[in-house]
Amino acid sequence: MAERTWRALAGTPCWVSLMARDLEMAQHFYGGLLGWEFRSARSDRLGPYVEAMAGGWTVAGIGSMAQSLGFPVAWTVFFAALDADAAAQAVRESGGTVAVGPLGFQDGRAALAADPAGAAFGIWQGEKTPGWRMRRSRGVPAWIELQTRDAFAAAVFYGEVFGWGSDPDDRGDVAWEHDRVVLRVDGHPVAGLCGGAVEAAPDPRIRTRWDVFFAVPDVDDAARRTVGLGGEVAVPPADTPYGRVAALRDGEGGLFRIADLRSPDDPDSAPRTTPLS
Structure with a gap:
């Protein structure tokens, strides 16, 4: 299926990217687990970078700059901005920090920042393909969630930076539901945005952070295959009101989550769009 360019609604998630050390190791792990294929992408000053493909759609990026920049191996969620420089300034004014940029990257501008509680995120000004938001199939990001201590304080911060709840076309809204703040x-x-999640995490290495949930057809099978691919299971598969989920680490320690696309009551049901936790 041919891709088309798409500009995300300002302030909403538009891309996920892994900052790895060993690009070949990352491709082997995620390709084996999520069925991704890869293509090289121009990264200008930031070193080798590939884009992951799932079902013909571009769904994520992986770069091998973690070691050179001194950053931990981690997934980063990027939020769309009409003006990356203005968004970065809003981060500073609202109590967050900007670690890198904004700077030119591919055909846009990007920055890496952190909220007042320390959760890292990215800012992106430009266009991205819509695969991870438009299709819910194997290997596609199905949901992102902030694991933090105070969801309401976090919502105030992100609302100030990205204008949540102030969309003039009323396409976006923020509400409290399912014990979390939800952006629609x-x-x-x-x-x-899930408050109290950090203290409740079984794995003490799970800190305040944005988590990416990748869709898989069978959470238990994916968790078993993770170990054989060199990764580890951080939080074992468990049933939730929204399906079966687990937290995993890749071979370099990068944390991410997986979610079963099938309804717990109907294994043949279509993928759902309900939040996952």
């Missing part, structure tokens, strides 16, 4: 676009949930 066109009526569909795209992100959640």
